[in-house]
Amino acid sequence: MGEVKDVPLLSELLKDSPKNWGKWGADDEVGSLNYLTSLEVIRGVGMVRSGKVFTLQVPMGAPEGDPIWPGRRTAQRVNVMDHSHYQCGKGPHFPGELHYADDMMIMYLQGSTQYDALGHVWYDDQIYNGFEAETTTGGMTKASVLPIAEKGVVGRGVLIDMARYRLKNVLDRGETFDHEDLMAAAAQQGVEIKKHDILIIRTGFIGSFYTMPSDNFYDNFVEPGLTYSPELVSWFKDMEIPNLVTDTIANEVTIDPVSGIALPLHSALMRNLGVAFTEITILDELADDCAADGQWAFLYVAAPLKVVGGSGAPVNPVVIK
Template identity: 35%
Template sequence: MEEPALSVDRLPTYKELLARTDAPRGSSWGLWGPEDQLGTLNLLTDERTARAAAGVRTGSVYPLGLPLHEPGGAIVWRTKPTHHILHVGHEAHDMRPTEADEPDSGFVDRDDYLDGLYLQGSSQWDGLTHIRHPEHGNYNGVPDADIHGGEGSRLGVDQWAKRGIVGRGILIDVQAALAALGRPFDPSSNYGITARDLDDTLEYQGVEVETGDILLLRTGWMGNFYARDDAYREAVLGFGHDDVSQHAPGLAVDRSSVEWLWDHHVAAVASDTIGVEQSPAPDPAQTFSLHQQWLPLIGMPLGEYWWLDDLGSACAADRQYTFLFVSVPLNVRGGVGSPPQAVAIR
């Protein structure tokens, strides 16, 4: 007897995704239709967003992004942006903008622009086109030719910007929970956060994940990064420093991490680290990448380099770890990534 096709009426388990023969194993392709460009953001229904908004208690707002020029240097070609402030209206410049005018020179107004702004150079969303699966290509089978910055481009972050990313957020404060549970955890290491760690943290916090939640994973990596000196930060964000370079905790590089996120049916996940998954992987010969599973196969947005310490302090103070999460990525046609422009409203 032929098995029924997978359907959003009953979200399949990850094991069922791995058993697919009509699409790449472990993928959600086609689940929301052959033309889908949103992936797991489809789980952010109006009803779930309304419930999240109704849960706001104090109205306090916690911004989750770093300044656009920080932290800088994580990937050598991603230079820091240069901010130009122009003065307009000086008679000597015939109404043309210049950066040379002095404040008392009689200019009429200011304008500004950024040079060298890498959309994934600071706090960021990784879009669905950021990672191409080496065998299966892009999410939902979108051809490479359809991914560009021109009119009709597909899978760009502009698809997210047109709807916004708004729903119930959960802070999963792994650093605080494991410390309270007496388990060793070093935020400057490449500790692999297991499914058990996630479950124990949620139990400690008294929270259960619901379909469509946005998870914010706090490891303390970013707070540790800013607490250290310039030499340490330069080494962490550079290459060729084997003692500290690119070491960050994150979800264990194992299929069980993909299974946990999918089976909890979360809409998106972000962290205060360089890559959500542990870096580097424990095995130098490891070829399995969580990014290659989450982005092109599952279609799940990933957030990196987020500032979660202030939110973590507030959540710990009143033991309330859920909030209304709001993010509106830049409306860049065909964009591969975007600053998150995200806030948590408690």
């Protein structure tokens, strides 16, 4: 990466990048998730073969810590009521002597497996669909995570295992791939990425968090992932991809190796096309099962928490094969 002065602005990099603003009306707040109609739900349900169920959320509030974007704090769970309160005579009394445990959690809304709100990132003072960036002040009044949570996300999911395709357990730091790599991996797996598919990509990166000390995981932090190109953005637009899901923290390589811009696909895909981003999933068990039975497409179901004004919210996506 060069000096800051050599890095172009997003407005320059994406000046000719396509937008879906207005495609579903001036008030739309769920973007490409509009592609997931009732017919797409039925198509997804039709992928169920064996009834096997996989959940894709990482554990929350683990004692050893959770994978999270550097600079954020992991979720903190605290008991506020448990057996010790009754042992010392301070537990509340109920007729019949019912006792109970209670706790609370303090966390970043994007501090676990989560959906980004479409208004989560922006440039030129406009978020998705042309809403003013001012609408994020004090809580998002436009393109928050709430409309996504209210809609729900159901459709045909397809897993592309880039790590397995490249004969690795986990991709290297900063290792990139593009839509052509995805299609090549899909062909090797014997599956086709189709229009309106929920695109799920395994790199092995989040799984690696649980195999090493956290200091090593965050040292020289640069994630592997998709890398920006006009052709990749056009492919997402033409394929009408509603949702990008990965086992990385940011769904793309941290710093674009050509432009030097941080996270340009957040703007090109989420802000401009309205593609929903799902991040920090754990995909290793699902990938192993797909490799074993040869079924790489399935029913995907998810709904983030209904956080009013939230820029994101935790989610536990469910895959049914």
